Amino acid sequence: MTGMASNNSKHDSTVFMRTQAFGSGFNDKRISKEHMKLTTIDGQQIKQAVGKWKDKPGNLIMMLHEVQGCYGYVPREVALKLSHEADVPLARIYEVITFYNYFKLQPPGKFNIAVCMGTACYLKGAPELMQELKNRLSIDEGQTTGDGMFHLDGVRCLGCCGLAPVVAVNGRVHAKVKKGDIIDILSKCKKEANS
Amino acid sequence: MIRAKINGISLRVPEGATILEAAEKVQIKIPVLCKHPDLPPTAACGICIVKLKGMNKMLRACCTPIEEGMEIITHDPEIVEVRRSVIELILSKHPNECLSCGRNRNCELQKLAGDFGINEQSFPQYLADIPADNSTKSLVLEPRKCISCGRCVHVCQQMQNVWALSFLERGFDTRISPAGDIQLADSPCVKCGQCSAHCPTGAIFEYDETGKVWELLQDENKYCIVQIAPAVRVAVGEWFGFKSGANTTRKLYAALRRMGFRAVFDTNFGADLTIVEEAHEFVHRFTKEPTKLPLITSCCPAWVDFMEKFYPDMVDHFSSCKSPHQMVGALSKTYYAQKQRLDPSKIVVVSIMPCTAKKHEISRDREMFASGHQDVDISLTTRELARMIKQAGIDFPNLPEEDADHMLGEYSGAGTIFGMTGGVMEAALRTAYDYVTGGKLKNVDFENVRGLQGVKEGTIPVGSHEVKVAVAHGLSNVEYVLNKVREAKKNDRVPPYHFIEVMACPGGCVGGGGQPYGVTDAVRNQRGDGLYEDDREHKIRYSHENPFVKKLYKEFLGEPRSEKVHHLLHTTYRPMPEYKR
Numbered sequence: 176m177t178g179m180a181s182n183n184s185k186h187d188s189t190v191f192m193r194t195q196a197f198g199s200g201f202n203d204k205r206i207s208k209e210h211m212k213l214t215t216i217d218g219q220q221i222k223q224a225v226g227k228w229k230d231k232p233g234n235l236i237m238m239l240h241e242v243q244g245c246y247g248y249v250p251r252e253v254a255l256k257l258s259h260e261a262d263v264p265l266a267r268i269y270e271v272i273t274f275y276n277y278f279k280l281q282p283p284g285k286f287n288i289a290v291c292m293g294t295a296c297y298l299k300g301a302p303e304l305m306q307e308l309k310n311r312l313s314i315d316e317g318q319t320t321g322d323g324m325f326h327l328d329g330v331r332c333l334g335c336c337g338l339a340p341v342v343a344v345n346g347r348v349h350a351k352v353k354k355g356d357i358i359d360i361l362s363k364c365k366k367e368a369n370s
Numbered sequence: 371m372i373r374a375k376i377n378g379i380s381l382r383v384p385e386g387a388t389i390l391e392a393a394e395k396v397q398i399k400i401p402v403l404c405k406h407p408d409l410p411p412t413a414a415c416g417i418c419i420v421k422l423k424g425m426n427k428m429l430r431a432c433c434t435p436i437e438e439g440m441e442i443i444t445h446d447p448e449i450v451e452v453r454r455s456v457i458e459l460i461l462s463k464h465p466n467e468c469l470s471c472g473r474n475r476n477c478e479l480q481k482l483a484g485d486f487g488i489n490e491q492s493f494p495q496y497l498a499d500i501p502a503d504n505s506t507k508s509l510v511l512e513p514r515k516c517i518s519c520g521r522c523v524h525v526c527q528q529m530q531n532v533w534a535l536s537f538l539e540r541g542f543d544t545r546i547s548p549a550g551d552i553q554l555a556d557s558p559c560v561k562c563g564q565c566s567a568h569c570p571t572g573a574i575f576e577y578d579e580t581g582k583v584w585e586l587l588q589d590e591n592k593y594c595i596v597q598i599a600p601a602v603r604v605a606v607g608e609w610f611g612f613k614s615g616a617n618t619t620r621k622l623y624a625a626l627r628r629m630g631f632r633a634v635f636d637t638n639f640g641a642d643l644t645i646v647e648e649a650h651e652f653v654h655r656f657t658k659e660p661t662k663l664p665l666i667t668s669c670c671p672a673w674v675d676f677m678e679k680f681y682p683d684m685v686d687h688f689s690s691c692k693s694p695h696q697m698v699g700a701l702s703k704t705y706y707a708q709k710q711r712l713d714p715s716k717i718v719v720v721s722i723m724p725c726t727a728k729k730h731e732i733s734r735d736r737e738m739f740a741s742g743h744q745d746v747d748i749s750l751t752t753r754e755l756a757r758m759i760k761q762a763g764i765d766f767p768n769l770p771e772e773d774a775d776h777m778l779g780e781y782s783g784a785g786t787i788f789g790m791t792g793g794v795m796e797a798a799l800r801t802a803y804d805y806v807t808g809g810k811l812k813n814v815d816f817e818n819v820r821g822l823q824g825v826k827e828g829t830i831p832v833g834s835h836e837v838k839v840a841v842a843h844g845l846s847n848v849e850y851v852l853n854k855v856r857e858a859k860k861n862d863r864v865p866p867y868h869f870i871e872v873m874a875c876p877g878g879c880v881g882g883g884g885q886p887y888g889v890t891d892a893v894r895n896q897r898g899d900g901l902y903e904d905d906r907e908h909k910i911r912y913s914h915e916n917p918f919v920k921k922l923y924k925e926f927l928g929e930p931r932s933e934k935v936h937h938l939l940h941t942t943y944r945p946m947p948e949y950k951r
Binding site: 251254264265266267268269270273274280 | 527533534535536537538539540548549550
């Protein structure tokens with residue numbers, strides 16, 4: 176009967192796997208350590224956001240918009256606070272945050288790079304640009320570099336297909352980008368950060 | 371009534387009936403994966419598609435109400451082909467690990483794949499790399515095996531009002547997880563296990579400890595004691611060809627003895643003891659401490675967890691009695707050990723429960739170590755026990771009938787009905803009636819606390835007093851009852867109840883999270899009927915008249931509510947840091 180003994184060994188090893196998975200793999204919606212530690216939350220702002228929308232339909236999304244407007248993303252502590260103030264289960268808040276691409280669970284980078292992956296840009300070489308950015312920054316889509324400088328996202332149509340392929344940095348659109356332009360775009364950002 | 375035709379067969383169904391429900395009336399089983407009889411349709415899986423005569427569009431039978439004159443076709447080659455494709459698509463996202471999965475041979479997806487003769491992988495496989503979560507040591511979450519049917523999410527959020535599980539992301543990346551990918555143990559999960567009882571696949575499964583038990587049974591230095599909960603006896607038979615509700619108590623004793631347990635006890639004995647203590651507690655509060663009313667039952671560990679998290683203001687109202695299996699555990703390592711001259715450190719107590727939360731309860735705080743050791747070492751679910759009986763090669767249906775071992779094995783009819791919603795209340799009222807009036811009831815059956823209605827309220831005459839009671843089962847039904855108490859307390863009014871019974875699972879333990887799969891209200895009722903029959907067949911139907919309970923007090927415990935009793939059989943509760951649902 177000894178053969179029946181260790182039914183759980185498979186599960187036990189996965190605890191370790193899970194800790195590894197944080198911050199990599201399921202990158203954008205997983206919680207970073209820094210995210211968990213954030214302690215300086217201005218409760219007043221959340222109260223205001225809740226008060227403003229409390230009795231209106233679809234209010235959770237609007238509250239989250241306000242919160243993300245303040246912090247650039249939705250920190251866990253803020254989500255918890257919002258859950259208390261608005262009397263909405265935390266699980267529902269995370270369902271909404273992760274459903275909509277717009278809401279972020281990680282702090283944005285100083286420079287948010289959005290590579291348009293819409294049809295026109297895609298055909299004109301966006302995947303190549305994306306790969307180049309990933310290589311140069313050593314991050315995956317949806318991740319932020321360790322120094323908090325760059326955040327990389329693939330987005331759908333930016334509405335300027337005539338300029339395809341486009342890469343937007345903090346909302347500023349670079350048109351007809353070639354692979355070789357990427358290094359220039361990045362170094363300009365770094366220069367700007369240093370000045 | 372609405373007239374319609376299904377596959378050419380005319381039928382009349384009540385308004386609002388879905389195609390799926392109507393088809394059952396003409397002996398047609400439309401395959402489903404996401405729809406469960408306990409839950410509203412979500413139209414998530416797409417397997418139940420049917421056609422209307424003369425229309426090309428396919429409809430989902432689970433969520434389409436029948437309309438007057440509809441002519442429905444439930445099966446034709448095209449429909450079967452579409453259903454097969456849906457199954458193949460689901461399989462393309464599902465690991466091919468049937469042989470090493472706990473749900474092997476009782477998985478709903480596996481069954482459908484078999485029924486539809488899927489014999490090849492038609493689409494390339496895409497498997498999400500999401501690690502398993504066994505942080506609760508009660509339930510194991512394996513999101514890789516999830517088919518996104520949504521049953522567990524609905525059960526957790528709506529039926530149980532716990533909000534531990536949710537869907538994160540969307541489309542292809544949809545996965546089940548507690549809010550924000552935290553571990554289940556850090557979530558509001560109360561370990562009721564209803565998710566695992568409703569999951570069609572192996573994505574949520576009990577934390578299997580059968581291996582540990584086999585090892586302990588092999589260890590000659592250990593003295594293994596086992597006890598079975600009330601609801602197990604009327605459900606475990608389902609895995610061995612018995613009808614739901616068939617009482618297999620005495621075969622179970624035989625099976626457990628053959629598996630190697632040195633003493634076979636019954637949690638029903640503990641239930642009798644719980645009632646003696648709880649009835650005393652109730653009578654004491656009723657007559658001397660009315661501010662501590664209502665008294666709320668505390669035998670259900672998922673409910674205790676829920677109360678500590680979401681109703682911490684009710685802590686004072688909770689019965690301090692431990693749950694029956696904890697009492698039997700504590701007494702096994704003290705009373706029984708002394709009587710048998712056994713070293714309690716060598717005793718292993720295994721409890722067989724219809725429940726996954728009991729796995730958490732056995733080490734929840736220091737009071738569960740009242741004997742000086744962990745009072746209950748391992749708690750197995752009914753499903754784990756059924757697997758062990760099969761592993762041991764025991765021909766369960768043909769086993770002889772045996773009796774439980776002395777001292778902690780005999781029970782009254784009142785003890786056995788603990789497994790059904792209303793049962794704890796009923797058993798306690800029988801004994802409380804005797805304590806208050808000194809007389810016997812003409813009829814011990816309290817019909818108005820029985821049945822599957824979510825909340826049962828009533829007034830029960832006890833001598834010259836009227837006892838106002840409420841019984842709730844399924845955690846979403848608790849709110850109604852407790853909010854009335856909260857409201858009264860806030861306004862300095864007398865709360866509307868004296869005594870409240872809560873069981874976390876719908877139907878009580880008979881519908882527990884660790885019970886055999888496929889539970890519906892019909893099954894809950896059948897299992898409950900089995901318990902009520904067991905009660906009727908007992909000569910002794912009052913817990914306090916159980917001769918072995920009397921003997922226990924006389925020889926070992928002293929009086930009810932004594933210090934020794936408090937140390938061994940009672941516990942305390944503490945508000946948990948609030949985690950907003």
